[in-house]
Amino acid sequence: MRNQRKLAPLAAVAVLAMSLAACSGGGSGGGATGGGGGGDAANNLDGRGPITYVQGKDNSNVVRPLIDKWNAAHPTEKVTFKEQTDNANQQHDDLVQNFQAKNPNYDVVDVDVIWTAEFAAKGWLQPLKDKLAFDTTGILPATVATATYKDTMYAAPQTSDGGLLYYRKDLVPTPPKTWAEMMSMCSIAKAHNIDCYAGQFAQYEGLTVNAAEAINTQGGTVVDKSGAPTVNTAEAKAGLQRLVDGFKDGNIPKQAITYQEEQGRQSFENGKLLFLRNWPYVYNLAKTDGSSTVKNTFGVAPLPGISGPGASSLGGHNIAMSVYGTHKATALDFMKFMTGEETEKFYATQGSLAPVRASLYSDATLVKQLPYLPVLLTSIEHAVPRPVTPFYPAVTQAIQVNSYAALKGDKTVDQAMTDMQAAIGAAGSQ
Secondary structure, three states: OOOOOOOOOOOOOOOOOOOOOOOOOOOOOOOOOOOOOOOOOOOOOOOOOOEEEEEOOOOOOOHHHHHHHHHHHOOOOOEEEEEOOOOHHHHHHHHHHHHHOOOOOOOEEEEEOOOHHHHHHOOOEOOOOHHHOOOOOOEOHHHHHHOEEOOEEOOEEEEEEOOEEEEEOOOOOOOOOEHHHHHHOHHHHHHOOOEEEEOOOOOOHHHHHHHHHHHHHOOOOOEOOOOOEOOOOHHHHHHHHHHHHHHHHOOOOHHHHHOOHHHHHHHHHOOOEEEEEEOOHHHHHHHHOOOOOOOOOEEEEOOEEOOOEOOOEEEEEEEEEEOOOOOHHHHHHHHHHOOOHHHHHHHHHOOOOEOOEHHHHHOHHHHHHOOOHHHHHHHHHOOEEOOOOOOHHHHHHHHHHHHHHHHHOOOOHHHHHHHHHHHHHHHHOO
C-alpha cells in the first residue's frame, strides 16, 4: 500500500522548481451524474470546471503542493483535495460507498493497482479511450497493464513498486541470479550462524505477493485473462513448492511464517539474515537507522528467477476518473498533470514513491540520490500484476489461506493448489 511500500525517504529537493500558489483548492464538481448515454454532453466528456481529487492520507506532503501548483495555473478549474485515512481498507470502502451513491463530487480518485479491475467491472471508472484517451508513451508497460481491464484503460499509472533482493555483500560479493543459486548459498549463512532467506509469509496480503512471485517466476499463473483460475498446474505447483521446501530444509527460518515487511527488515538490519525479499523502502532505513548493523555491508539485486531476474509482484497506485463526474475534460487534464514527468520526479524526491516513467530510472540526479533505481527498473520490467479480477478480495484470500497451510505443512502443495483453484473459481462465479 502507498504508506508501506515506499522508495527510500528523502528530503524534498528543488527538482520541480515549483511555483506554489498562495491560493488552494476551492469548489468541487457538482451536478447530475455522468453515467448515462446520449453523446459527449450527456456524459460530460467536454465538461470543464472545479473538481475534487480523492486520495489516502498525504503523509509525505506530496498532494497539496501539486494541487497548489495546478490551482495557480487553472483558476477556473480548481481542484479540492478530499483526504482519506491512511488505512487501505478504509480507503477502498470509502470509494465503494461513494461510487454506489453515484457521488458526482468524487471526480478523480487514487486507486490501488489491485482495485482497478473491480471498479472497472462495476462500471464506476470512465474508460480512457476516444476523446478521453490517455497517452502512455514513455510509461512502463507493466504499470499500464495494472490500469487496463479487458483491453481497455480505465486508469492511468501514477506510482509503481517492485520487490528487491537485499543481500549481505560482505558475505556474498556477487548476488545470486537464480533461486537455486541463492539456496546453494545458504551454507554461507549457516557458517556464520545466521538465517538464510526471508520474505513476507504471514497470512496477509504480503503472502499473496510472495506466493504469486514464486508461481509467476516458475512460469505459472494465478488466473487467465478472463479471470478463471490457473493455479492447478505443474508450473504453479513448482513455484509454491520451492517456498515449502525452503521452510522444510531450514533455508527459510521457521519464524519467517510470522513475517510481514517489518519483521524481515529488522532481522536483516540486525545482521541475522543473509537474503531478504522486500520493497524499496527498506534501502534508506537500512542505511540510516541507528540500530542497523548492515549500513555499509548490504547490496540490492533483482529477485532471483530460473535463469535470470524473477517475476516481482507489481505494487503501486493508479489515478482514475469517476463516470459520475461532470467536468471530465478537466479531470483528464488533471490526470495528465498528476502523471507528468515533473510530477513523477516529485513523487520520487518528495513522496519517496517509484515513478512510472522509464526515463526517470536513468536520470543522473535521481540515481545519485536513489542508487538502486536501475535495479528497481529491472524489477518492475519483469513484474507481473497480481491477479486482475473484479473479485480480488476473495481471490487473495484463497491464495493466502492455502499458501499458508502449505508453508505450515498442514496441506500438501497438491492439495493446497487444488483447494486454491476451487476457491478462486467459486469467487468468480458469485
